[in-house]
Amino acid sequence: MSTTPDPISNPADPWLDEFSRPGMGEGLTSTEKRRPGRPKGKLGAVLTDLTDRVTLEDFSFVRALLNGIEPAKAFKQYYAYRYFDNEGHGVVPHGLSLHAHGRQLMRVIMKSALASGDDLIKMMAQRLAAVDLVAAASGKPKAEPPERRVPSMNEWMESHHIDPDFYAEMELTQLYSDFLDEYRAEHGIEAKPGDINKREVQEAVQAQIQALNLLQNRLTSSPMPEQPVITWLERRLAQALEELGVLTMRDLIDFISQTGRNWRNKIKGLGPVRAERLADWLESNHATLGSIIREGDRWKPRQPLRSGLVPLGEYADGTKPLLLIEEEGTGVMVVADQKGPKLRQGIAPLELMLVPPHLDGTVGLFRSSGLNQYGARNDLQVIRIWLKSYLSAGKLATFDAYRREIERFYLWCLNEAVIPLSSVSLSHAQAYQAFLKAIPAKYITTERVTRDDPLWRPFRGQLDAKSQRYAIGVISHFFSDAVMNGYLTGNPFTLVKAEAVLSRDMDNSRSLNKEDLRWLRQALDDHLASTPPAPDTGFDLEGALRRRLNLIFHIGLSTGLRRSEITSSTVSSLAPASYNGIPTEDEWMLEVIGKGKKIRTIPIGEALRQMILAHHEDVRRMLHEVGDSAAARLAEFEKRPPLICALRAPVGHKSALVDDDAAMANDNLALGDNGLYKVVKSFFVGATKPVITQLERRRQTIEQQKKVVEQKMRSPVTEQKIAELVQERSRIQRELAVWVRRKDMTTHWMRHTFAMSVLRDNPNDAGLTMAQQLLGHASIATTQIYLKSDDTAKIRAIRNLKPFG
Template sequence: MPAASPTSSVRNPENRASIKRLTREHFALYRGYLDGVSVEQLHATYGDATTDVRATRRLIGLLRDTLSGAARRTRDVEATHLLRLRPGSIPEAQRLAASEMPTLEAYRESVDPDGFHSEAELLELYRAEFPQENTPSVDRRTTRNARLRRRQVDALARMEASLVQAPRPDHPVASWLEPSIAHRLQNTGIHTLGDLLGFIERRGHRWYANVARVGPKAARRIVEWLALHADSLLHMLSKRALTPRRRLSSNDPALVRPRQSGIVPIESLDVPTEIDGSAGTNRLRNPGLPCPMSTDLQAIDAWLATRQHSPHTARAYRREAERLLLWAVNERKKALSSLDSADCTEYIGTFLADPQPAARWVGRAKIERNHPDWRPFVGALSNRSRETAQAILHAMGQWLVAQNYWGHNPFSNAPAVAIGPRIDVSGRSLNHGQWQNVVQAACRVQYSQRELRDYLALNLAYSTGLRRAELARATTGWLTQSALGSGPANGWQLVIPGKGRATRTIPVPQAVMELVEESLRARGLPGDPGVCPADTPLLTHFRTGNSLTPDGMGQVFRRLFSWAALLSTPQNPVGDRARSNASTHWVRHTHSHHALESGADCREIQLRLGHANLSTTLLYVKAGHHGPVVNGKSGVLPTR
């Protein structure tokens, strides 16, 4: 029994009159005891680190009583006697000789492995080398004891074959694991070994973080014990459940879920043949207009393959197609190609507004697609999100009709979603006083590397109006110098790549460039962005030096706004909504409002923000003003 086997009967036997479940670990422990291994060594190998050697000594006594009692009940008189003999009752041959005299067989193997000497010659050599110990009585005792030891080993093997039990998925955790650990697992809702296996698979390698007072060492022992009994438990823990996610590449086979029905990601969905779309009521039945796609899954895959404009766009399109397909198959019990206008209207108007049953459709945010707890929703969709979903699905329907897969587009007659203004200009930006609080909260006399990175992120976002993903992707290669007017000074510009060949150019204030140079030097790089490799990120993780993800960038700004809330004043409060909801888009809105209030032209702001339509930019125009303009310039932070 390895150290990773914290069975309750092994760990705390003193509270039991007998052992309810005898395992192979028990027999391994008792076999070592009969072989003469010290109790201290047995405790180090098989005992619990939270107990002392007395617990293992008590367990050995309990095993002796349990095994001999079981042998007595089966009328195995020999085993009853042999298994109660203590170490030393059957001494080995070497224990009889002060000079550690070997047996005759061991002597023959060491001096005459090829059998050159006869039996008489070998015995004469043996007695000549060990004259004191080699007597007929010693030989007889050695033979008798060796035979007795073999009988004892055979008796223990017989008892093991008839009594040993293996853990099963339906066994309670309390019957196998240490009582204190089992109690903590039960408090978490884990009552059987099957529950424990499922919990670890769902939570991953840090599953123990969700169990009070179970640390990584205890978790490792439990996992190793489960692996030891994987055959009887009928489950081997997956690589995904045992390996930190950062150590698995995105295409690692361990991250691929098997094909199955139910609420699962589209790449793992197994659709029954009768509703896979091959016989859908909306399929175009015209032999003269062939279609290479046979099922709804194939049709969705083909459509998504044509919509790879950007990772963000691809995710949005896949998400909406996936949700509709799952709803059709699991709720409507029909193929995607059998949905009619009434189905589509109910889906957009009712289901997306409140996905029910929530336990089936709604899950926690930030769960990977390969995780068993993944769900297609994290909550009800807003009117704006439902409008977007309807637009995407309508476009998918038009494409499927054009490809001769659908006979008509069922989303064509779906009523439009009633929505308000596209941009909440009044509730998602800060006035100048509030913005000063945010700047003051991020400003330091002496910066750590992370504080400097955060202050640069705040400056860069406010002075350029970049989106969160653009801030995360920004590199020194995006920075270019251009002559300002006819003077000798050179100014910096940020050239942001867009879809296709579309780019936009934004001037970067000198104060922000000074922060960029200081941040590069703090990371051990040349201060001149033009000297750095073009793929050097402007904003990085302060420990790893890798580019921040968009989510990581969002965490930076949430932390900055939390600091600002601590410095807010009655005149310029940074309210609870800003503290809990503020994001990079708040800074983008604030940048636009302040720039427009300072007299910047709407078309200039449109180009700077990358809006496709001027009407979107005009939504930023407000009837009133926030207050005095910062430095009298648009989109420029006050310097330190």
């Protein structure tokens, strides 16, 4: 009678030892202490920790370990749906020992196999636990004396630039075994009894794969529709769903489908990254749960919101009613002749702040004793005057950014520190810096509301280190101006040191290469060619939209203009170019006002100019189609014709065409910044999504075919088929990466492409200077960033290095 221990009740040590060998695990061991608090950048969990069942991801992790993949890399790949950081990237949880995780998986597999009562399952579990050649199959042979050591599989792959994803498991082992035979023969090394034997390795790998595949098919747990959400989802998330009446996994699918694109806003404590991970995990289990239905009005973007407020509380009739007066004999401040939304205390935007008299700064601790250049009597007046200076100068972007930061700080002064702004000291400044690192939930909202809405909040989420640094800089600038203009005696933020943040060069890979440009040209040609026939009567809106899209790409790639420059330029700024001092009719110069109100001129070819004029004819036909109700729009358009025009009224307007009543970004029908971005982005997404979907389905089909083949008896035919499927899967993944990159393209990619083209065609210093002028860079150092090569040249340079000759 055999005395071999039962691997079901006492799993064999050789398999488990693989997780405790040096270099096989990452994470903390049981002897290391866990640091208090959540690691930086770590988000809360989405799914519950399953300790009594094994999932498809668990088997994938075990298979990766047996194939010699680094545990941490395998964990991040297969458990990214469960453990991820604030950017959605997979992480190893703080305090988790991958050694222990592997051993726990084996125990659960063994327990499940024993509970199944199936003799075949038990036999497969025994085979998996008893195999003693796992180390050999994973490229980690037993140690040899230093003088007779042969390279491990990992060392061989690194030295020969072997891509493990390119080969099937059996093919990779075969290549490594052949290498060892040649290596020993060349160096006169005799194989020892303990060395890797090709036949034994093949048999061991085959046994492991057969065991894993069968166990995976029989023991894998998948979410089912009738299971409670607490079975699969993290406790707090499950409780939040149960409060909404979502009790089962089927309820969750129905809830998301019926709620629409903003479903996560209904679930307490669920941010965008965790929501995306949850939705992706549900979709990955559509075979058992069904798919999320993303159709209907609730999944369409909502109409643009329009606030009843105007900057700094000035109303359309020019009045400034937001003044506080004292009721006679009462000492109570009230609003005098207020129109529009009501002023309020607490969390409110600057336009609606009702500041208590004892906090208005009239007698602030650090107020100057004399008069001030602002002519202000309190803190809120200083803030408004300071912001109005940027608004009056036409610096709208600066105004919006500065208003956001000083508004947040003033709300903190009134509601958290409970002091006037003019009483802020260094300790208060440091307290606000700490506040920005962990903003309370009551100041944050993800609701899409206008500034006058009671649900408005100053923050849309926690700030990263770069945003915190910017906020402190803006507030310090405000205090410096207040000191310089005689309102305050000092700047408390002078000694506040901002935390250092990572600095990264411009990503030059975000430009279109030659293949991208060939694809884009063909896609635009196909887009124009697929335009439906123009209607016999009426304006051809569909054709005009497609011609405008073609024009946008030609302008972006031919001029390198920023998005804001495209939307703000007009045709009236076009003038004939001078070539060798002689005006020419074939080239034109466009005068552009760029950053900092700096003027530069950009060449425009005659063909591009004709495309612009043809686009303007489309605009005129549209306005004439509308008739008298668009007369004012037509007059403004003819007065200042923009480069790119809006051709459709906003969502919710009484008609698709633009009339005088349509709320447009610009009176002259210039397409706004957001509109231009959406047009380009929609094209990239629409042109790539069908291909991406097809490739994703093809990849899934190959995965299923591979699983079916792996379950069959091993033979040269099946091995060849698996190798072909793996090779095809790798090819699809590479192609998929190309299309996903194209889907992510935006308007700024065209500017990068233009810059790279100019520098490539003009490689000398004169070309660099010309690129600086065309791009409108204040410093040539910014232009030089485009000269930095991408990873291709760096890889080639490293490949050519021979450090040892």
